Amino acid sequence: MKQIDISGLLDEHRESWNLSKSLTGPVFARRLVDAKILREHVFPFPQRKEKRFAKVKIPMLEVLQSVRNNAYFTHAFAMQAHHISQPGLCDIYLNFEQPAHERGGLPEQKSIDLAFRSKPRCTTNFIQFDNYKIVMLNGMSTGLLGVETLGVRTVHSEPATVRVTDLERTLIDIVVRPHYAGGVENVLRGFILARDRIDIEKMAGYLTALDYVYPYHQAVGWYLSQAGFSDGQLASFRVRPRDRNFYLAHQMTAPVLDEHWKIYVPRNFGAERGLYLEP
Structure with a gap:
């Protein structure tokens, strides 16, 4: 705008x-x-x-996007833009990137365990707008990786043309911050609904470029396997190291360890139980 x-x-x-x-x-x-x-x-x-x-x-969405240079929509709102969530009102997440800074290496297991026993970090920089929130995120520097211009139609505003994370970047973002997508159930539903449109190699390339400190490739691999991708299709994820046990979300109650992906998931949670298969 x-x-x-x-x-x-x-x-x-x-x-x-x-x-x-x-x-x-x-x-x-x-x-x-x-x-x-x-x-x-x-x-x-x-x-x-x-x-x-x-x-x-x-x-309104085009006006909102203008409040920061190169801001773009993410998480729950991007899920709606890509039709991988239930239609209706959702919180709007607008992200603008911080300057790049040096990050450390893979944390030790004790540090990971301690971090994921705590509550996830949530920004307080949001406003209440009608029956939903508009949340301003200060994301890490990605060089606008996977950001595209898309025409969207939602109940929040008139049809608009805005910058939004593409499908693969959106799925990665909601794995990293499931609480900005309504929880792990919505994340799993999103992967299942996106099943026939996911470009596995693009997603793998994005994870390499993002270079997270935590091994989020294990969580992404787990969700992809739950969405129905075979081990052969997930070769670019399976060859990555799994040197630490990781977590699907923060503060899970009595989670169980998936030995293949080395990731803790909520007990009795997964597509194989017939959960979250319908939009």
Whole structure:
């Protein structure tokens, strides 16, 4: 969405529109809103309040995306954009990337165990908007890996053209932060619904490029196997090291270890039990 510079617009057209020299940008903006030429959008995020003026026909999602340069939609909202979740209202996740910084190596098992016994990190930088939340995420630097421009139709706004993570990047993101997708049940459902559209090699390449400290390839491999991919199809995941036991989510109660993928999963959870096979 092209942003409107109210003050610049006023300066450019003050004489040709015969506007008073005393007219200020805020007053001019209010007149345009009152005349229904522009719509005012206010997003009072705790970290920084954002205000935008846009033409009336510009969808809210396109306006929202403009609050940060190169921001893009992720997680539960991206699932909806790719039709791998139940339709309806969901929280909107908007991500903008932090500068790159050096990361460490694979943690020891004790450190992994301790981290996943604790609650997952959740941002507090969100606002309540009608019956859902708009959540602003400060994601790690990826160089906009797997971000595409997509036309979306949701119940949140008019049809819009926005930046959103592609299918494979979305699936990786919800594995890494299942609490931003409604939980592991929704993640599994998403993999199953995406089964015939997943590009395994693209996903493997994304994981290599993202270079996570934690062995998220084990969790992704588990979900792919639950979605019906064979060991042969998952060769690019099976050859990766599994030197640590890992976890599908934080704070699971009495999880069981899948010996093949070396990952703890909730007890009695998985597609083989007939769970989550329907959209």
